Amino acid sequence: MKAVFERPLRNYVLGLLLLTITVGVLLWRADADIYMLIPVIAIQLIVLIIILLHMSERYIKPLDKTIETVDRLVKGDFRARIHQPASGQMSDLNDKINSLARNLSQLSIHEQMQKEQLATIVDNVEIGLVLIDEKGYIHYVNRKFTDTFGKQTKAYHGHLYYDVINNEKIHTLVQETFLYESNIKSQFVIRKDLLKEVFLEIVGVPIFNERTQLRGAVLVLYDISELKKLEVMRKDFVANVSHELKTPMTSIKGFAETLLDGAMDDPEALQEFLKIIYDESNRLQFLIDDLLTLSRLENDGFKISAEKVKLAALVQEIEPLIRHKAEKKEIRLTVEVEEEAEAVFDRERIKQVMINLLDNAINYTPEGGDVKLRVQVDSELIMQVEDTGIGIEEEAIPRLFERFYRVDKARSRNTGGTGLGLAIVKHIVELHKGNIKLHSVPGEGSVFTINIPGKR
Numbered sequence: 001m002k003a004v005f006e007r008p009l010r011n012y013v014l015g016l017l018l019l020t021i022t023v024g025v026l027l028w029r030a031d032a033d034i035y036m037l038i039p040v041i042a043i044q045l046i047v048l049i050i051i052l053l054h055m056s057e058r059y060i061k062p063l064d065k066t067i068e069t070v071d072r073l074v075k076g077d078f079r080a081r082i083h084q085p086a087s088g089q090m091s092d093l094n095d096k097i098n099s100l101a102r103n104l105s106q107l108s109i110h111e112q113m114q115k116e117q118l119a120t121i122v123d124n125v126e127i128g129l130v131l132i133d134e135k136g137y138i139h140y141v142n143r144k145f146t147d148t149f150g151k152q153t154k155a156y157h158g159h160l161y162y163d164v165i166n167n168e169k170i171h172t173l174v175q176e177t178f179l180y181e182s183n184i185k186s187q188f189v190i191r192k193d194l195l196k197e198v199f200l201e202i203v204g205v206p207i208f209n210e211r212t213q214l215r216g217a218v219l220v221l222y223d224i225s226e227l228k229k230l231e232v233m234r235k236d237f238v239a240n241v242s243h244e245l246k247t248p249m250t251s252i253k254g255f256a257e258t259l260l261d262g263a264m265d266d267p268e269a270l271q272e273f274l275k276i277i278y279d280e281s282n283r284l285q286f287l288i289d290d291l292l293t294l295s296r297l298e299n300d301g302f303k304i305s306a307e308k309v310k311l312a313a314l315v316q317e318i319e320p321l322i323r324h325k326a327e328k329k330e331i332r333l334t335v336e337v338e339e340e341a342e343a344v345f346d347r348e349r350i351k352q353v354m355i356n357l358l359d360n361a362i363n364y365t366p367e368g369g370d371v372k373l374r375v376q377v378d379s380e381l382i383m384q385v386e387d388t389g390i391g392i393e394e395e396a397i398p399r400l401f402e403r404f405y406r407v408d409k410a411r412s413r414n415t416g417g418t419g420l421g422l423a424i425v426k427h428i429v430e431l432h433k434g435n436i437k438l439h440s441v442p443g444e445g446s447v448f449t450i451n452i453p454g455k456r
């Protein structure tokens with residue numbers, strides 16, 4: 001600030017001194033008396049006042065404005081700028097302060113943006129996060145955490161974790177993280193409502209400062225419900241397979257034992273029991289074949305072998321078998337397929353889809369009913385199997401394509417079904433990137449429609 005004043009002040013003082021000396025010399029030369037001095041002093045005073053006013057206008061006021069702007073900048077208002085015109089070094093100073101303010105403003109916008117980006121990421125990750133200080137106060141919880149545990153963010157911030165998080169497992173985990181000063185893992189279940197359970201894995205991660213003193217902990221929560229579901233499905237699958245294998249095995253063993261115990265001497269019983277053993281072993285074979293097909297289809301490396309197929313020829317191959325089955329139940333079978341229709345797909349797999357759907361249509365349609373197969377090719381291959389059978393309740397539809405699922409267990413078993421047919425259909429359609437639609441009315445019938453895109 002000193003430099004701003006030094007030069008002009010020196011000039012003013014020198015000017016005033018020069019003026020006083022000149023007037024003094026003039027008066028001394030003119031031998032003037034004391035009364036002559038009064039107007040001279042008055043003039044000097046006026047000049048002095050003018051000089052001071054000028055100085056105030058030119059330097060003090062702009063300086064005040066500059067100080068006020070710097071004050072606003074210090075308080076964090078980086079939009080503050082100096083617009084007051086100034087000259088010389090004052091103008092230089094103002095320019096520099098304005099440019100400093102611009103830089104600070106850009107830095108603060110940048111920092112704000114980074115903060116917002118980080119907050120958006122942390123708030124939107126599918127992982128629950130909690131930050132706790134070394135005294136146990138919560139400093140931060142993200143949205144996933146509040147979604148899982150309820151309550152608003154402000155119900156957690158600034159509170160002790162054991163006062164606001166109502167979960168013993170989390171309390172123990174925090175204590176162990178602080179005690180052992182290392183990552184601690186744990187798993188637990190929370191019940192969201194009567195039906196929904198959420199399986200969580202939680203990891204407590206201690207935080208240290210640069211002097212390796214414990215400063216708090218971050219809790220990371222993963223929703224592992226899907227993994228658990230898969231685990232349950234795998235266990236169910238093993239249980240189902242064992243059960244399905246056990247039933248025919250028990251039957252085969254039982255009848256074989258009865259025969260060995262003497263029943264084989266009775267030719268009628270022998271015939272009957274051997275027939276049962278034969279049927280049951282057939283059932284075992286179907287089950288094992290289906291399981292093998294499914295496991296092959298589910299194999300990650302499985303690739304369909306697509307080729308151009310004439311649909312009429314393909315339908316002709318399966319028709320006699322299906323027609324024979326339909327006739328046994330007095331079911332009218334209608335087949336509609338365009339003579340020249342062709343499409344690209346895995347011949348054997350799509351054949352299997354048709355057989356499985358037609359087999360179901362006949363199995364679940366009472367005697368005297370109708371079953372229709374319609375095949376057409378537009379931009380894609382469309383297969384439709386329609387029946388006038390028992391139909392499927394709406395609640396059962398979402399589970400229909402699961403392995404071993406049967407709407408009516410006893411009835412399906414009687415038809416020799418394993419409950420794998422539609423699971424195989426679903427896999428084949430998915431491998432062809434197609435989709436399945438089902439329209440069904442209980443008591444009236446069902447229509448399964450499959451679309452397979454032409455280009456892959």
Ligand SMILES: Nc1ncnc2c1ncn2[C@@H]1O[C@H](COP(=O)(O)OP(=O)(O)OP(=O)(O)O)[C@@H](O)[C@H]1O
Nearest residue numbers: 360361364391406407408412417418419420421422
């Ligand atoms: N057209 C249909 N009409 C009525 N119910 C059906 C029909 N198709 C399938 N279902 C129901 O869906 C269940 C599953 O069918 P899916 O073909 O997977 O098994 P399944 O026929 O019992 O045995 P399989 O493995 O021998 O085919 C059946 O048990 C049956 O309850």
Ligand SMILES: [Mg+2]
Nearest residue numbers: 360417421422
């Ligand atoms: Mg079936």
